[in-house]
Amino acid sequence: MTQRTLTFEIFRFDPFEPGDKPTMQSFELEEAPGMTVFVALKQLREQQDPSLQFDFVCRAGICGSCAMVINGVPTLACRTLTANYPQGRIKLMPLPGFELIGDLSVNTGKFMRQLSERIGAWLHPKKAVHSFDAIEQKMEPHLAEAIYETERCVECGCCVSACATAQIRETFVGAVGMNKVARFALDDRDVREVDDFYHVIGDEDGVFGCMTLLGCADTCPKDLSHQAQIGYLRRKLALHPRII
Numbered sequence: 001m002t003q004r005t006l007t008f009e010i011f012r013f014d015p016f017e018p019g020d021k022p023t024m025q026s027f028e029l030e031e032a033p034g035m036t037v038f039v040a041l042k043q044l045r046e047q048q049d050p051s052l053q054f055d056f057v058c059r060a061g062i063c064g065s066c067a068m069v070i071n072g073v074p075t076l077a078c079r080t081l082t083a084n085y086p087q088g089r090i091k092l093m094p095l096p097g098f099e100l101i102g103d104l105s106v107n108t109g110k111f112m113r114q115l116s117e118r119i120g121a122w123l124h125p126k127k128a129v130h131s132f133d134a135i136e137q138k139m140e141p142h143l144a145e146a147i148y149e150t151e152r153c154v155e156c157g158c159c160v161s162a163c164a165t166a167q168i169r170e171t172f173v174g175a176v177g178m179n180k181v182a183r184f185a186l187d188d189r190d191v192r193e194v195d196d197f198y199h200v201i202g203d204e205d206g207v208f209g210c211m212t213l214l215g216c217a218d219t220c221p222k223d224l225s226h227q228a229q230i231g232y233l234r235r236k237l238a239l240h241p242r243i244i
């Protein structure tokens with residue numbers, strides 16, 4: 001690999017600093033073999049500007065913290081190689097649709113917590129047994145696999161930032177919200193029926209507001225099948241006799 005110099009254009013703004021204004025700041029950095037955007041940001045912070053704000057925890061595509069917009073596409077900085085950009089120019093913006101903490105750092109945690117509380121994203125068991133001796137309830141392997149597939153979401157927020165509907169309607173639950181609802185609608189241990197879910201996502205803030213252009217599926221770093229989950233929920237809600 002030929003050594004080259006990368007040019008980064010990075011969004012800078014501290015919303016808590018009175019009088020501060022959003023700007024783009026340029027940095028240059030020597031590329032290293034196998035370098036990710038996250039590694040580059042870490043070096044920039046260590047070597048050039050300790051005030052640069054961005055988030056990370058796992059560095060392995062698991063925690064979802066390092067999501068940002070890289071050359072126009074919401075994605076994970078720790079899973080994005082600088083080699084993917086042959087021109088060597090990389091523009092970094094914070095994820096839109098979330099509260100800005102500063103520079104590239106946004107508060108996805110607050111968004112995800114409010115979303116989970118709103119849609120009741122936890123198991124509502126048919127019968128709650130509080131005993132250490134209780135035996136695990138059996139589940140068909142194909143159902144366990146379908147639930148596991150939805151559970152792979154790392155709450156990075158890329159699908160929300162890539163979604164035009166979520167950007168124009170703050171109350172839209174987004175693909176991440178519909179994925180969470182699908183997870184509990186699939187689970188036969190959950191006491192909620194279809195009309196309970198209808199009250200949560202059976203309107204334009206949920207499945208009927210989604211335009212199915214699948215920006216969510218294009219950007220999800222875990223390749224979750226949003227099309228399948230949205231289609232599953234639409235069919236389930238539209239065909240249910242008690243809500244027609």
Ligand code: SF4
Nearest residue numbers: 163210211212214216
């Ligand atoms: S398919 Fe629906 S949830 Fe996904 S990006 Fe489009 S409007 Fe948003």
Ligand code: SF4
Nearest residue numbers: 153154156157159220
């Ligand atoms: S569904 Fe995909 S893009 Fe959306 S929050 Fe989960 S992992 Fe991220």
Ligand code: FES
Nearest residue numbers: 059061064066078
């Ligand atoms: S640092 Fe955890 S997903 Fe990138």
